[in-house]
Amino acid sequence: MSAKLYLSGNLELPGDKSITHRALILSCFIKGEMLVEGALLSQDILSTIRGVRALGLKIKISGAGPSKHTNLLIRGGGIETIALGKKPFVIDAGNSGTTMRILSGMLAGRLGVFSFDGDASLKQRDMSRMLDPIVSMGGQVTYQGTAGKAPFTITGGNLTGGEFDLDVNSAQVSTALILAGLSAQGKTSVSTKAKIRDHTTRMMTHLRLPFESENDGLKITVEPLQGDLRARDLQVPADLSAASFFMVATLLLEGSEIELSDVGVNPGRNLIIDVLKAMGANIEITNERNFGLEPVVDLKVSYTGSLNATNIEAEHIPRGIDELPIIALAMAFAKGDSTVHGAAELVEKESDRLSLIVQNLKLLGVEVTRNGSTFTVHGTGAIKSGAAPKTGVWTTAGDHRLAMMGQVAKLVTHGEFEVEQPECVDASYPGFMIDLRELTCED
Numbered sequence: 001m002s003a004k005l006y007l008s009g010n011l012e013l014p015g016d017k018s019i020t021h022r023a024l025i026l027s028c029f030i031k032g033e034m035l036v037e038g039a040l041l042s043q044d045i046l047s048t049i050r051g052v053r054a055l056g057l058k059i060k061i062s063g064a065g066p067s068k069h070t071n072l073l074i075r076g077g078g079i080e081t082i083a084l085g086k087k088p089f090v091i092d093a094g095n096s097g098t099t100m101r102i103l104s105g106m107l108a109g110r111l112g113v114f115s116f117d118g119d120a121s122l123k124q125r126d127m128s129r130m131l132d133p134i135v136s137m138g139g140q141v142t143y144q145g146t147a148g149k150a151p152f153t154i155t156g157g158n159l160t161g162g163e164f165d166l167d168v169n170s171a172q173v174s175t176a177l178i179l180a181g182l183s184a185q186g187k188t189s190v191s192t193k194a195k196i197r198d199h200t201t202r203m204m205t206h207l208r209l210p211f212e213s214e215n216d217g218l219k220i221t222v223e224p225l226q227g228d229l230r231a232r233d234l235q236v237p238a239d240l241s242a243a244s245f246f247m248v249a250t251l252l253l254e255g256s257e258i259e260l261s262d263v264g265v266n267p268g269r270n271l272i273i274d275v276l277k278a279m280g281a282n283i284e285i286t287n288e289r290n291f292g293l294e295p296v297v298d299l300k301v302s303y304t305g306s307l308n309a310t311n312i313e314a315e316h317i318p319r320g321i322d323e324l325p326i327i328a329l330a331m332a333f334a335k336g337d338s339t340v341h342g343a344a345e346l347v348e349k350e351s352d353r354l355s356l357i358v359q360n361l362k363l364l365g366v367e368v369t370r371n372g373s374t375f376t377v378h379g380t381g382a383i384k385s386g387a388a389p390k391t392g393v394w395t396t397a398g399d400h401r402l403a404m405m406g407q408v409a410k411l412v413t414h415g416e417f418e419v420e421q422p423e424c425v426d427a428s429y430p431g432f433m434i435d436l437r438e439l440t441c442e443d
């Protein structure tokens with residue numbers, strides 16, 4: 001008989017990835033010094049830091065080591081100093097789609113020649129979703145390899161604003177176009193059809209950068225920025241996406257109880273809480289407050305026994321896009337069938353997450369049926385002892401979220417399978433394995 005494992009303790013989570021990227025990139029518009037407390041420091045963030053440093057921002061990094069509450073002291077000389085005298089300018093965004101898309105948008109209206117490249121995964125991803133609109137604003141984009149993909153070069157400047165009704169509910173694309181609009185002539189409007197994370201406009205409000213919001217925040221309009229922004233310190237909430245792996249592990253491992261503090265619950269990305277609660281999860285939410293303009297809470301999560309099945313409708317997918325892999329793992333051990341509708345965007349991530357969710361759950365002996373972008377997880381009702389595979393490989397394709405999902409799957413099933421490329425968690429959570437081991441207790 002193997003020892004009983006459970007999670008217990010109070011976990012200090014890393015800072016929010018989306019907010020840290022935005023703090024760094026929006027700092028290109030500030031003149032002065034801004035302290036960003038509780039930021040994330042991960043490989044993706046280092047890609048953005050390298051990018052904005054090369055553009056001329058001065059950044060001092062201090063704090064408690066990788067991934068834990070890093071402080072960034074950012075000094076900006078104002079937007080006119082960005083990329084001054086540096087041509088051509090090359091940005092290697094590594095694995096980070098957020099770095100590539102948002103920085104492209106910010107730079108498209110600036111004078112200069114900006115070349116973007118990334119790792120093998122990023123080179124596969126569609127960049128035309130933000131570059132086509134930029135071209136329609138008058139931006140000049142050339143592709144060095146395949147059209148619509150990195151590597152590409154933007155010759156910036158002379159943009160004219162436009163109205164964009166996005167087909168894809170993407171916060172990265174929306175942010176790229178909003179930031180391009182700040183350096184374009186006339187107004188730029190960006191609309192999405194569903195609610196997305198609105199970290200960008202919350203940070204714009206924090207930095208007193210004006211914009212118009214209509215249709216319950218689905219349509220944002222900006223005008224060209226007049227002058228620089230004044231620096232204003234910022235506190236970054238803990239990352240809910242990072243929290244999600246520990247939440248699901250706790251729900252599934254008998255005897256577990258964890259506390260997570262200062263967790264960001266932006267309404268455009270809090271689907272995981274709604275879904276797990278609908279499944280009957282034991283989650284207590286307390287201490288609701290704001291860090292700047294971002295809502296944060298403390299969470300207490302306890303083992304719940306077998307969860308109920310639930311469905312997710314397509315309109316809610318953007319609010320949980322990064323958590324769908326770990327949500328699928330919770331569904332795998334729920335009572336009955338759970339269907340996720342219209343999850344096509346999962347294919348556009350660091351890997352084809354849709355195919356790999358199906359493939360990896362099969363390794364656990366869980367059936368998943370897929371019909372295009374909709375999939376149904378046939379929950380087993382409970383984790384049966386002895387059902388865990390002794391051998392086999394959990395395929396990650398170098399995707400950090402699939403690797404973290406795999407580590408949780410391995411822990412809760414007592415599996416002995418191998419999680420491929422475990423080090424890829426460094427993209428968003430370098431201390432993930434240390435934290436998981438630290439919380440894991442044995443009876």
Ligand code: S3P
Nearest residue numbers: 018098169170171172173321322
């Ligand atoms: C992000 C938006 C989402 C998300 C990504 C971070 C952001 O991507 O998956 O991890 O910070 O704006 P999409 O914009 O492609 O939906």
